[in-house]
Amino acid sequence: MHSDYRPMRLDEIDDSLQKEIRENCGVDVEMCMECGKCSGGCSNGHVFDYTPRKIIQLVKLNAEDSLMNMDALWICLSCHLCVDRCPSGIDTPRILDYMREKAYCKGLTTRQNITLFHELMLSSVRKSGRISELPLLLKFNWKTRQYMKDAFLGLKMLLKGKISFHSPGVKDRERIRYLFTKSSMKAGGARQ
Amino acid sequence: MKIAYFPGCSVHSMAREYDRSARLVSNDLGVRLEEVTDWNCCGATAAHSVDHALTLELNGRNLAAVRRMGFDQVTTPCAGCFNRMKTVGLELKSSPLVKRDIPDVMHLLQFFTEQIGLDKIAGSVVRPARGLKLAAYYGCLITRPRKIAGFDDPEQPTSMDRILQAIGAETVKWSHKAECCGGGFAASQTSIIIDLAGQVLEAARQAGAQAIVVACPMCQANLDTRQKNIEEERGIIYGLPIIYFTQLIALAFGHSRREAGLRRLLVSPLPLLSRSGLA
Numbered sequence: 473m474h475s476d477y478r479p480m481r482l483d484e485i486d487d488s489l490q491k492e493i494r495e496n497c498g499v500d501v502e503m504c505m506e507c508g509k510c511s512g513g514c515s516n517g518h519v520f521d522y523t524p525r526k527i528i529q530l531v532k533l534n535a536e537d538s539l540m541n542m543d544a545l546w547i548c549l550s551c552h553l554c555v556d557r558c559p560s561g562i563d564t565p566r567i568l569d570y571m572r573e574k575a576y577c578k579g580l581t582t583r584q585n586i587t588l589f590h591e592l593m594l595s596s597v598r599k600s601g602r603i604s605e606l607p608l609l610l611k612f613n614w615k616t617r618q619y620m621k622d623a624f625l626g627l628k629m630l631l632k633g634k635i636s637f638h639s640p641g642v643k644d645r646e647r648i649r650y651l652f653t654k655s656s657m658k659a660g661g662a663r664q
Numbered sequence: 665m666k667i668a669y670f671p672g673c674s675v676h677s678m679a680r681e682y683d684r685s686a687r688l689v690s691n692d693l694g695v696r697l698e699e700v701t702d703w704n705c706c707g708a709t710a711a712h713s714v715d716h717a718l719t720l721e722l723n724g725r726n727l728a729a730v731r732r733m734g735f736d737q738v739t740t741p742c743a744g745c746f747n748r749m750k751t752v753g754l755e756l757k758s759s760p761l762v763k764r765d766i767p768d769v770m771h772l773l774q775f776f777t778e779q780i781g782l783d784k785i786a787g788s789v790v791r792p793a794r795g796l797k798l799a800a801y802y803g804c805l806i807t808r809p810r811k812i813a814g815f816d817d818p819e820q821p822t823s824m825d826r827i828l829q830a831i832g833a834e835t836v837k838w839s840h841k842a843e844c845c846g847g848g849f850a851a852s853q854t855s856i857i858i859d860l861a862g863q864v865l866e867a868a869r870q871a872g873a874q875a876i877v878v879a880c881p882m883c884q885a886n887l888d889t890r891q892k893n894i895e896e897e898r899g900i901i902y903g904l905p906i907i908y909f910t911q912l913i914a915l916a917f918g919h920s921r922r923e924a925g926l927r928r929l930l931v932s933p934l935p936l937l938s939r940s941g942l943a
Contacts, residue, residue, distance in 0.1 A: 519859075547856065549844050549856070551808070552809040553804065556809040561811065576714040585852045585853065586849070587714075594711060594715070596705075597704070601705060605677050612852070633928065634677075647725065651704075651718070652718065654718075654721050
């Protein structure tokens with residue numbers, strides 16, 4: 473063992489992120505018993521940089537930078553398997569939603585495509601109150617310069633009437649716009 | 665019987681066959697699905713991913729509309745909308761600031777098994793789905809997380825199996841009943857769908873299923889529209905039709921293939937279903 477080895481003492485670590493998450497998400501990571509059932513079951517864990525159990529550890533270690541910059545934040549599928557299997561009922565997807573929102577507000581993302589897709593979806597909701605799939609997909613392919621992506625599939629779906637250019641939206645558009653002004657942040661507003 | 669019905673964006677466009685067959689068989693069973701007045705999108709993955717407050721607002725408006733229609737229950741055929749609405753409903757219920765009664769949210773599968781009942785469904789069958797070997801696929805959010813969904817078993821659900829058995833079909837025992845298909849990443853990270861939906865198709869094939877039956881428009885889209893890419897990637901031809909459970913009920917109730925909207929599915933279920941005399 474290294475001569476200056478000193479075991480880590482949890483009471484010496486800044487626990488401000490842990491408190492912040494307890495207050496804002498109602499999730500207490502202190503309850504984690506590190507059994508790893510979350511990571512064992514995670515649908516996309518095999519491609520995550522940090523698996524759910526490690527994510528809980530990062531919260532305990534106040535490692536906000538690692539959490540905000542990790543790839544797992546963006547490729548989590550929100551399948552809720554981790555929270556369902558957790559013996560302590562720790563709501564990891566809620567923590568990820570919270571950290572993702574924070575990262576997004578700072579303009580951080582590891583997957584431009586996913587962030588862009590979220591933005592386009594919300595802009596469709598803001599405009600008409602609903603998502604129209606075909607315009608959304610076309611806009612996405614246009615903005616990511618994948619002009620021919622799924623062109624054949626899209627044509628087939630169009631012919632089958634699976635997707636169409638026109639889909640009716642909400643009548644009370646004003647109310648929808650109002651809901652967006654009540655949203656805490658930019659997803660529906662400033663980044664348009 | 666009447667219940668408020670929240671179709672959602674996918675069911676209104678891409679999955680219209682799910683909407684139509686759900687209304688059709690509900691009608692046969694003496695249930696009126698009353699569409700939520702001027703409903704809006706639940707916000708889907710996008711809203712809860714980057715804007716928690718917006719999720720609350722969007723779903724709060726829908727739940728209030730249900731209440732204004734005089735209903736204390738609402739059902740939705742989409743697993744995503746179900747999870748969003750119910751999560752927000754429970755969050756609002758626990759908030760001291762909200763005084764209104766929040767309606768109960770249930771997935772269509774739950775409504776069919778718990779409120780309509782298997783006996784009633786079995787009693788309306790005129791053309792049993794005999795000889796069909798089906799894989800009932802629930803995906804993640806219909807039964808998960810158990811604290812939110814409060815329905816069926818999150819690991820080994822059986823409700824859809826029981827419905828399919830009630831209309832005369834056989835269901836296979838398989839490993840991927842409640843695994844994730846990749847959800848909303850179909851366009852933005854297609855490789856994730858190829859990976860996860862591929863595992864689901866492979867598991868259904870190994871269990872000897874002739875088709876996969878679903879209760880969510882995302883599951884249907886991922887398994888059906890990406891099946892060709894998955895076949896190319898894996899070098900295996902699956903040819904597994906991905907059918908909504910309401911479509912199969914409609915056929916068993918004697919409706920035509922046209923009424924059930926079978927032609928709208930990309931991997932055609934017609935050869936399989938006509939072989940077994942169902943369409």
